[in-house]
Amino acid sequence: MKTETEIYERGLEEYPKAGIFFGNLLMLLWIALGTIGCWFLYPLAAWIYLAFAIIMIGIVLRKLLCTNCYYYNKWCCMGWGKLSALLFKKGNIEKFNTSIGQKLAPVTYGILTLMPLILIIISLIQKFTPPKIIILLLLLLVSFYSGTVSRKKTCAKCKMRLMCAGSAIKNS
Numbered sequence: 001m002k003t004e005t006e007i008y009e010r011g012l013e014e015y016p017k018a019g020i021f022f023g024n025l026l027m028l029l030w031i032a033l034g035t036i037g038c039w040f041l042y043p044l045a046a047w048i049y050l051a052f053a054i055i056m057i058g059i060v061l062r063k064l065l066c067t068n069c070y071y072y073n074k075w076c077c078m079g080w081g082k083l084s085a086l087l088f089k090k091g092n093i094e095k096f097n098t099s100i101g102q103k104l105a106p107v108t109y110g111i112l113t114l115m116p117l118i119l120i121i122i123s124l125i126q127k128f129t130p131p132k133i134i135i136l137l138l139l140l141l142v143s144f145y146s147g148t149v150s151r152k153k154t155c156a157k158c159k160m161r162l163m164c165a166g167s168a169i170k171n172s
Helices: 017-041 043-064 078-089 093-098 099-125 132-154
Strands: none
Touching: 017 043, 017 099, 017 132, 043 093, 043 099, 078 132, 099 132
């Protein structure tokens, strides 16, 4: 991770709205599948998972990351720069790469991926049912696509990729 502020000049000024729509649809699907996966074992866990996802993705990370991002009040790959501008005042791009959000984001997404996977597997051990297998497979597919293919495509075009610890594109 670079310590200075360095913008990737060839990055997109704003992302296409079709990609933003698809990315958000995928995010909603991921959270819905995770919530269902948690529900199989324990409904209260599903409600906790859903609340955690909404609070962390919709509010906390928007405050900690997006307010200091180049895309604040712009259409980033998920449209969250616009959301952040509706909720919070602009931060300082110089603080982006040292923000606690840089450390909190992978932990948050790790919890949102692993928690339902673990709970589905435990529920499968307790009682095998085809819907559990279907949700497990869909969750794995969506998680894999989001964490690899989608991230690489969006990070490749991002103005923040040179300073972002979460960038899927390694710069030399």
